[in-house]
Ligand SMILES: Nc1ncnc2c1ncn2[C@@H]1O[C@H](COP(=O)(O)OP(=O)(O)O)[C@@H](O)[C@H]1O
């Protein structure tokens with residue numbers, strides 16, 4: 481479970497990015513986070529990945545109390561969540577296979593486990609035939625699928641994606657979003673920041689809207705509420 485209790489985030493320059501967030505996300509939920517530019521969406525995801533620390537309140541993620549977590553425990557925590565970025569952040573000198581395998585190597589998985597698991601993860605995202613390609617040989621949508629595969633490599637309970645379709649041809653955004661839904665169906669908590677209204681409306685999932693650092697609505701349906 482993920483629980484924000486009265487979470488405030490004030491950046492060192494005095495900007496209050498989040499003004500008191502109360503939000504509970506149960507295990508296995510799918511949640512869209514929406515809101516205009518500057519609303520505080522990325523700040524919220526950065527608190528979850530512990531790229532940023534909360535200023536006050538409390539934040540618990542799958543039993544980890546992020547308000548009290550010492551810096552030395554952060555790498556250990558990060559291995560237990562999967563993160564997908566707008567700009568993919570793949571390693572350009574490694575193949576698709578190696579990008580996914582690398583995520584497993586750094587947590588010390590044995591070679592035989594890696595050999596078995598990488599192909600099965602690549603098939604989840606439909607890239608089994610691209611294993612030996614380098615990122616620059618792939619289309620944007622495919623690169624993002626590699627990033628998704630990498631996020632899944634260590635079987636995290638939670639996937640956090642900040643505008644995962646922001647750098648992708650709109651025609652392929654649906655494909656990425658479908659994959660995130662498929663991952664959610666494998667019993668994972670999936671949190672997706674997006675401003676693609678059509679996709680939010682299409683999937684009819686929980687939608688949390690942030691404005692000016694506060695949650696202004698939390699409901700199931702399209703961006704503006706229930707449409708079914
Ligand atoms: N590192 C930072 N230092 C100071 N202000 C920041 C920083 N990051 C974001 N902000 C500010 O915090 C607010 C929320 O930003 P952000 O979370 O990136 O919004 P969103 O992702 O919804 O566009 C904005 O006013 C932004 O300018």
Ligand SMILES: [Mg+2]
Pocket residue numbers: 521522523
């Ligand atoms: Mg953002």
